[in-house]
Amino acid sequence: MxxxxxxxxxxxxxxxxxxxxxxxxxxxxxxxxxxxxxxxxxxxxxxxxxxxxxxxxxxxxxxxxxxxxxxxxxxxxxxxxxPDTSEHIHFVCVKCKKVSDIYNSSFGEFLKNIPGKVNGYNVIIKGECEDCVEKS
CATH class of the missing domain: 1.10.10.10 (Winged helix-like DNA-binding domain superfamily/Winged helix DNA-binding domain)
Structure with a gap:
């Protein structure tokens, strides 16, 4: 498809x-x-x-x-x-630059509190992935 x-x-x-x-x-x-x-x-x-x-x-x-x-x-x-354009959050490791998908239905609940119509979202959370934390 x-x-x-x-x-x-x-x-x-x-x-x-x-x-x-x-x-x-x-x-x-x-x-x-x-x-x-x-x-x-x-x-x-x-x-x-x-x-x-x-x-x-x-x-x-x-x-x-x-x-x-x-x-x-x-x-x-x-x-x-x-290529996955479904609504989801990205977690970006600031050390190794790996990007992971986070599918979180509770974020949809958060969006319901937005005063207006939400047409979509693009959320990027930055931090250290588990591999990089273990190496530290």
Whole structure:
């Protein structure tokens, strides 16, 4: 479903469906690792596929603008990308930069107390993941 929706979004925005764009979408489908553009670029190239970093970056930008994926700002220098656009919270480790999903139904209860209509949310909680805490 993700692949079809993403490809349709590209078409609707006037983009041709090229093999490199398909590879990016296939890479993201079901991906829970919140990869950076560089990680996507490197991993696709490891499979002997010819792709430019500009294609990766521009395709990700288009998918974000189309609402197909979410961009998560980890710090001022890097973003990660999440194909899961359902409403959830992200926990970002300030040491290793790992991003984890938190699905919390009680946050929905909190939103009910907002004086107005909530159309969605993007919450990022920053701290140290369990692995980094154990290493300290």
């Amino acid at each position: 993700f692949k079809e929706t993403a490809l349709q979004a590209l078409k609707e925005n006037g983009y041709k469906i090229t093999k490199p764009r398909e590879w990016i979408i296939e890479y993201l489908e079901g991906n829970k690792n919140h990869p950076t553009a560089l990680e996507i670029f490197d991993d696709i190239r490891k499979n002997d596929k010819s792709i430019s970093f500009a294609t990766v970056y521009n395709t990700l930008e288009t998918l974000v603008k189309s609402g197909i994926i979410n961009e998560i700002s980890v710090d001022s220098q890097s973003s990660r990308f999440d």
